[in-house]
Amino acid sequence: MSANNHNNGNGVPPLLIAEGLRVAYGGIQAVRGITFHVKEGETVALIGANGAGKTSTLRALSRMLDVAGGSIRYQGKEITDLPPHRLVREGIALVPEGRGVFPRLxxxxxxxxxxxxxxxxxDIAKDMEHIYGLFPRLKEREKQLAGTLSGGEQQMLAIGRALMSRPKLLLLDEPSMGLAPIMVQKIFEVIRTVAAQGMTILxxxxxAKLALETAQRGYVMxxxxxxxxxxAAALLDNPQVRACYLGE
Incomplete structure (x- = not known):
């Protein structure tokens, strides 16, 4: 199936389009000219082995890494050269790998x-109550320093903090990494809830199984x-995907 057919069928372009995206570290090409899109209101999963270039892709989209080539368009506008803080104002929020909370706050x-x-x-106060509704554990500990929280609680906080910016596009990098199964379940319940409320998610x-069960579409990197x-359902049934990524 081609990655290049970008329109929704009703002529509405996707919320995010990356075309020919390249990312390099020194002389090493981490991302080699990929093209993909995310439509408004959908959850798209990017799956692949460690070192496939998934995190580099997300870091390039959120402008934490320089783009070596290609273009990124968001809401029809070129954002390839915008600084990260401008992207937050435009409605893009990243929950980075490793969470990145402010430990002393x-x-x-x-x-x-x-x-x-x-x-x-x-509205900020209302949104904070909404986050506490999604993650009651954060409400119980609201005066606790972030650095003293468990990994799972820090992941909840990182997602909550991203949602506080009222993003139109939420970029999630390895939300289950290093977490106990019960915590992974809780985090993904919230991701599905937020998606059901209309959030666009990459x-x-x-x-991979959890990602594809959560998403509508997927890309394998x-x-x-x-x-x-x-x-996503077709990728879950794909023998190649099952063999390589679903441990079968």
């Missing part, structure tokens, strides 16, 4: 940091290239 302060681009104080996840794209 409390849960409540971390969440407030997520809303730093906003001036609507009353998900990178080592657990190998050695910096996209080698396969299809509906």
């Amino acid at each position: 409390t849960i409540a302060e971390n969440l407030a940091m997520g809303a730093y681009t906003r001036g609507d104080k009353a 998900l990178i996840e080592q657990n 190998e050695s910096g290239e996209i080698t396969l794209t299809d509906e």
Whole structure:
């Protein structure tokens, strides 16, 4: 199935389109000219082995890494050269691999940091209550320093903080990494809830089965290239995907 047919069928271009995207570290090509898109309101999974280039792709999209070639368009606008803080204002939020919370700030302060681009104080307070509804454990510990939380609680906080910016596009990098199964289940329940509320999500996840069960579509990445794209259900049934990524 071609990755190049970008329109929705109703002529509406996707929310995000990457074309010919290349990322290099020194002389090493981490991402080799990939093309993919994410439509508004859908969850798309990017799966592949360690070192396939998934995280480099997300870091390039969120402008944490320089793009060596190709283009990134978001809401029809070229964003390839925008600085990261501008992307937050445009509605793109990244939950990085390794969570990246502010360890010396409390849960409540971390969440407030997520809303730093906003001036609507009353709505910020409402959104914070919404996050506490999604993650009751954060509410119980709202005055606790983030650095003292468990890995799973920090992942909840990182997702909550990203949602506080009211993004149109949520980029999730390995949300289950290093977490106990019960915590993974909780995190993915929330990801599905947020998706059901209309959030557009690009998900990178080592657990390919979980990623494809959560997404509508998927891309398989190998050695910096996209080698396969299809509906998520079809990828779950694909013998090649099952053998390589689903441990069968």
